[in-house]
Amino acid sequence: MRFNNPEQRRPAPVPPGATVSARVTPLPLDDRVVTRDDTLAVEAPLELRLGGKPLTVLMRTPGHDEELVTGFLFNEGIIADADELISLEHPSDARDAEHGNVLDVRLMTARRLPSERLFLSNSSCGICGKQSLASVELHGVPVRSDLVVPRRVLAALPDRLRGAQPVFAETGGVHASALFTPAGVLVAVREDVGRHNALDKVVGWALTEGRVPLGDCLLLVSGRVSYELVQKAIAAGIPLIAAVGAPSSLAVALAERFGITLVGFLRPGSMNCYAHPSRVTE
Structure with a gap:
């Protein structure tokens, strides 16, 4: 599966939904207090479903959600290549308020059963929810490259x-x-x-x-x-x-x-x- 999202060489625009306006009150030590508008980075839940069944919730900034899910599944060892993704889409049965915050993935096959990762992944922790120290241990091969x-x-x-x-x-x-x-x-x-x-x-x-x-x-x-x-x-x-x-x-x-x-x-x-x-x- 390939996404039609070629990387731009120029600075990209802010993804839709990535920021939100808010009122802020600066509190200087030597000046009067004036309330003004500010812009905040959005942190919102993304529910990830696998074959229609809830897998996990990722706390993220909206934008490039398909890439986030693809990278997450790869780094969790559930897929080894993007071609193992049959589809990645917003489910039609999601409520209007949830529609942009739910992605359902269908795979050709799962290389590892993901049941141990059924948890809320917050934005500051990439390995939270692991069930034991042994599950955190990495099994991989050394990186080989002539890059300098x-x-x-x-x-x-x-x-x-x-x-x-x-x-x-x-x-x-x-x-x-x-x-x-x-x-x-x-x-x-x-x-x-x-x-x-x-x-x-x-x-x-x-x-x-x-x-x-x-x-x-x-x-x-x-x-x-x-x-x-x-x-x-x-x-x-x-x-x-x-x-x-x-x-x-x-x-x-x-x-x-x-x-x-x-x-x-x-x-x-x-x-x-x-x-x-x-x-x-x-």
């Missing part, structure tokens, strides 16, 4: 990412994940209130475009790097993760174990490499 990236290219990427974040520009309230070439060309970027949702959307896009594994791209995330982000990068075959923020101890350990270059605190004049620095050249 000059430091100067990496240092320029945060500014390029910021220029491709329309929802963040309006709200300041979302995370972003972006794929770049080793030359620094933006391939795809997605935003969401959940950092793991943003990455699921990017991976879902890549899967529908037939680009997984992503051994020829690097991943840039707008915040910190946690275990689940590295886990998703391993599943997608991404050889290098760069982040504006810090990595966690488990993220570093997982990157080291599976051959992923992990860069944190990425700035125009500096960066730290925590695992496999050989892919970052002078």
